[in-house]
Amino acid sequence: MTVTEGYFIKYKDVIWSVKGCFHPDGYAIAVPRYYKNKKIKRMKESMDIVQQKFPYLLKYYDEIGFRVPAVPLDESIILDPFSFNPYGVLRDFSLFFRNVGITGSYLYEGDGNDIDLLSFDENNYKILRLLRQQGITSPLESINSEEVEGLDSRDFLNLKKFRVLEGFFKGIPYTFKIVRCEDFGKVMKMEEFSGTLEIKNAIKPYSIPVKYYTDNFVLTSFRTRYTELEEGKKIFVKGKVLRRDIFNDLDLDIAEEVKILS
Secondary structure, three states: OOOOOEEEEEEOOOOEOOOOOOOOOOEEEEEEEOOEEEEEEOHHHHHHHHHHHHHEEEEOOOHHHHHHHHEEHHHHEEEOOHHHHHHHHHHHHHOOOOOEEEEEEEHHHHHOOOEEEEEEEOOOOHHHHHHHHOOOEEOOOOOHHHOOOOOOOHHHHHHHHHHOOOEEEOOOOEEEEOOOOOOOOEEEEEEEEEEEEEEEEEEEOOOEEEEEEEEEEEEEOOHHOOOOOOOOOOOEEEEEEEEEEOEEEEEEEHOEEEEEEO
């Protein structure tokens, strides 16, 4: 079975969240999500666990450009979102959409406090917008401080309020992840970057990985927090540019700081 962003695996009694679209044969690029009865929210904390407890998993791939944990699938249990049989409010919400799976804590614990859906069908975004217009869903009005990373808390909340990929359904928080993978080529070199950019073309703003064209770079991310950014928005980024063989990738997921200026 192949895995991609939105799947989970169990390895060495740890629940790992599969990240991104590139996965070497027989491996999943993944980070700890549930470790020693604690849900890990921040990427930095996940990578700290890998470096301290699973350093042997870290490998470099030109397709990614830096060392990442590669978890062997033949030693893991794959948790498939599309094999989960939804019930209750999960079923009620998923029935609005096409080709969806249940991910998040319901998938790896069998229970949860929020709804996490996964789909490869971009048409579901139109349904999400319609549900918000009809008042069937409503925007989020608060944040979990444990999730804040990259963005400051004000920007984190303001973007959540705007998004239809996140919100409330019947009073329960939901996150809807739409994944459409594409080839990013290979990283030739990495450079430091610090500066302000303007989104000129939101070419792929709601399906992961998101892509936003600026004058000199393509802003990319696999995280929901950077979805649905609008054209004309100005952003300060302090991070790294991955000089790929097909485009200059300013990866927001590994940025030290991202600030929404307008």
